[in-house]
Amino acid sequence: LRVIAFEKDLAGKKVLVTAGPTQEAIDPVRYITNHSTGKMGYAIAENAMLRGADVTLVTGPCAMEPPMFAKVKPVISAQDMYEAVTEEYEQTDIVIMTAAVADYRPAQVSTEKVKKKEDDMSIPLTRTKDILATLGASKTHQFLCGFSMETQNMLENSRTKIAKKNLDMIVANNLKVAGAGFGTDTNVITLIANDMEKELPLMSKKEAAGCILDTILERM
Ligand code: CTP
Ligand code: CA
Numbered sequence: 001l002r003v004i005a006f007e008k009d010l011a012g013k014k015v016l017v018t019a020g021p022t023q024e025a026i027d028p029v030r031y032i033t034n035h036s037t038g039k040m041g042y043a044i045a046e047n048a049m050l051r052g053a054d055v056t057l058v059t060g061p062c063a064m065e066p067p068m069f070a071k072v073k074p075v076i077s078a079q080d081m082y083e084a085v086t087e088e089y090e091q092t093d094i095v096i097m098t099a100a101v102a103d104y105r106p107a108q109v110s111t112e113k114v115k116k117k118e119d120d121m122s123i124p125l126t127r128t129k130d131i132l133a134t135l136g137a138s139k140t141h142q143f144l145c146g147f148s149m150e151t152q153n154m155l156e157n158s159r160t161k162i163a164k165k166n167l168d169m170i171v172a173n174n175l176k177v178a179g180a181g182f183g184t185d186t187n188v189i190t191l192i193a194n195d196m197e198k199e200l201p202l203m204s205k206k207e208a209a210g211c212i213l214d215t216i217l218e219r220m
Contacts, residue, residue, distance in 0.1 A: 006050040006051050006052075007051065008051060008052030009051055009052070009217060010048055010051040010052050010053035010213065010217070011051075011052035011053070012052075012054075013048075013052075013053045013054065013093045013094060014053070014054045014056070014091055014092045014093045014094070015045075015048040015053040015054065015055050015056070015092070015093065015094045015095075015096065016055075016056045016058065016085065016088050016089070016092040016094070016095045016096070017041050017044050017045040017048065017055065017056070017057050017058070017096045017098065018041060018057075018058045018059070018060075018081060018085060018096070018097045018098060018099035018101075018131075019036075019038040019040070019041020019042055019044075019045065019057060019058075019059045019060065019062065019098050019099055020036050020037070020038035020041065020059050020060035020061060020062040020099055020100070021033045021034045021035070021036040021038075021060045021061065021062075021099070021100050021102070022060045022075070022076065022077050022078045022080075022081055022099065022100070022101050022102045022128075023060065023061055023076050023077060023102075024077055024078065024102045024104070024105035024106060024128070025076075025077070025105075025106065025109045026106045026109065026110065026114065026123060027109065027110040027111075027112065027113050027114045028110075028111070028112070028113055029113050030114070032102060032104070032105070032106065032125075033102065034100045034102065035100075035182040035183065036060070036099070036100035036182060037062060037063070037064075037182060037183045038059060038060070038062035038064060038098075039064070039183070039184075039185065039205050040098045040147070040187065040205050040208070040209070041057070041059070041096075041098035041099065042057070042059075042062070042064055042066065042067060043205045043206045043208070043209035044096055044098060044209040044212060044213065045057040045066070045067050045070050046067035046070075046206075046209070047206070047209040047210050047213055048094075048213055049067050049068070049069050049070050051213065053094075055067070055069070055070040055071065056070065056071045056072075056073065056088050056092070057070045057071070057072050057073070058073045058075060058081055058084045058085055058088075058099070059072060059073070059074055059075065059099075060075060060076065060081065060099060060100075061074075061076065073088075077102075077105065077128075078101045078102050078105060078128035078129065078131070079105075079128065079129065081099060081101060081131060082128075082129045082131050082134070085131055085135070086131075086134070086135075089135060089138075089142070090140075092142055093141070093142060093143065093220075094142065094143045094145070094216055094220075095135060095142055095143070095144050095145065096145045096147075096212070096216075097131065097132050097144075097145070097146050097147060098147045098171075099131075100149070101128065101130075101131060102128055103127065103128060104125035104126065104127060104128065105125065105126060105128050106123050106124070106125060106126075107123075107124040107125060107126040108124070130165070132144065132146050132165045132167065133164065133165045133166075135165075136164075136165040136166030136167060137166065139166055143168050143169075143216055143219070143220050144165070144166065144167045144168050144169075145167065145168060145169045145170065145171065145212070145216060146161060146162075146165060146167045146169075146170045146171070147170065147171045147172075147173070148161055148170050148171070148172045148173065149172075149173045149175055149181065150172065150173070150174060150175065151174070151175045151176055154172050154173075154174045154190070155172065155190070155192065155197070158170045158172040158190075158192050159192060162192065162193070162194065168193060168216075168219065169191060169192065169193045169196075169215070169216065169219065170191075170192050170193075171189050171190075171191055171192075171212055172189065172190045172191075172192055173187065173188070173189055174188065174190075179202045180202075184205075185204055185205055186202055186203060186204055186205065187202075187203065187204075187205050187208045188200070188201070188202050188203075189208055189211075189212075191211075191212065191215050193219065196219075198215065
């Protein structure tokens, strides 16, 4: 009952959430990825759904069940995520990019399994597309919210990302704070905009999801 008792303050809004890691193939058996579990993104998608939004969740490989009543688009690579997101962008009101998108992918994907040799090896990498920066460059009516995980200079680096990607808000995480970061059920976040810096106390990712959407609604 508590679930259906949510105020429907996002009714009529189309919300696009990205979540999880991406996987960048090296060969048919190996890939490059990161530690994202998708918890924060799934919590935001669920909170938005409960508040009446029309939710699309573009998700990299995650072990969790996606929330009910969301349109789920599973993707693997940064390029897949780019395509899925750009397809939805025009009809979206709020974009929340929690995904930990790989910044680089192997320049060549071997069609056969790479066999080991006696020597060391290195893999040439090439940049992936910056999805948020692309969205920011063609923004019309959308509210764009990014995420930023840092181990140093969190505020300064996050503000640089707001400017570079033309964001309306960024949610910053300091990986070095206890209770924040990958895989935990809690988070310590700071909501940053050009004219705002709101540091929130340690809270569950579900609560954090609610605070993030409250602040976005206030600022739209
Ligand atoms: N992002 C994206 N496309 C990429 C890389 C990142 O859309 N190819 C998004 C992330 O989903 C996140 C935001 O950009 O919402 C910031 O990601 P982050 O990794 O913190 O910043 P980068 O710009 O990639 O810079 P760096 O990793 O060097 O800190
Ligand atoms: Ca990055």
